[in-house]
Amino acid sequence: MSVERYPYLKAEDPEIYDLIQRQIEMEDTTLKMIASESYASTPVMEACGSIFTNKYCEGYPGARYYEGNEVVDDLENLAIARAKELFGCEHANVQPYSGSPANSAVYRALLQPGDKVMGVPVSDGGHLTHGWKVSFSGMDFQQVAYRPNQETGRLDMDEVREIALRERPKMIWAGMSAYPFKLDYAAFAEIAKEIDAYLVADIAHINSLIIAGVHPNPVPYCDVVTSTAHKMLRGPRAGFILSKVEDRYQAKYHAESKWNLAQRIDRAVFPTLQGGPHMHAVAGMAAAFKYAQTAEFKAYGEQIVKNAQALCAELEALGRSIAGGGTETHLLLLDFRKEEFTGKDAAKALAKCGIIANFNMVPGDTRSPFKTSGVRLGTPSLTSAGMKEPEMKKVAAWIDRVCKNIDNIDEVAPTIRAEIAEFCRGFKKPGIGD
């Protein structure tokens, strides 16, 4: 870091200060390739560390349960207006504490406990909150599973339709945590319409690709869209919900309710599930939304995918297998099904060398979820650091070198780790180098 930050912590709580310095050092000198991470910008972190931490403001702008919220009302309205402009939606709620709470609010607003919800299992790239058994969503609702084809790694929309017609879920989730291809929201919308199901897109992983116009915007096709703010969007750890105002199935599923869709979502977030909103996080989110409107951000969104594709091509040229044979997103899945080592072995070896990723199931995986045959690699952090195609070549070469040396990783790790640290220091990261 070029500037001395955190002088008060340094003086008053050196233990926390030291931990911050260690984390900065780690994020500054490693290749951060966890697909759900990036670097929050300095303005975002300033907003998150601001006076808005102090304020209690249960309720919504103009209708709070505490006094003294004139400024906070302006802040929340600004965040909402920016979200609506960014995604072209009718309604936005910026209060969810994170992505999972946003998704639980959607269940509350749309369904009754016991209802069927269609989602992709975690083992196939879906999220916990899409009906997985250890999550509230799988305990209180019945998951109807659909998954990418085990051979092609892609969703087969005819198969999705067949399952939907057979099972008739009341809600369909479209959006995953480990899927490297674009989603066909129009096809999802047709299927949902055929069975009178709500369609909810979860864009936690890909929101910036949508903002950049690299991926289609699900808003016109969906009843509700949920997202996080902290992944590739580079905002604070928080969530938000976008929706239509009217519920097209009000008469069918919510005839007894006097609230429309937007009102039911707001009421689900507060007071059903949450108390006071985290306004410092809302301030950070608003700052992230503003930056997301810039041409620079659009270029970032485009480069994320170009980098993932360059990385894919380079790894394939080095003889590595990629699940599904490529990517249209920010992530790719290295496929180690034919290797003797597991995904977990590879992720641990990569981490020893300064490449931070996670082990992950791949389509057709026969190993357990605790070992797996894959590693998920994402490019948002590297792209945020300013890396482009030429750098992806170097990254691919390091990954390949680690894979070739899994059996003697402790011998080679110090050398590779030092090379990567020196390489990474040459790039300025948002929130660290700026």
Ligand SMILES: *Cc1c(COP(=O)(O)O)cnc(C)c1O
């Ligand atoms: C990350 C993620 C979420 C939300 O996660 P939190 O960790 O609760 O913020 C929701 N859906 C998908 C698809 C995700 O990848």
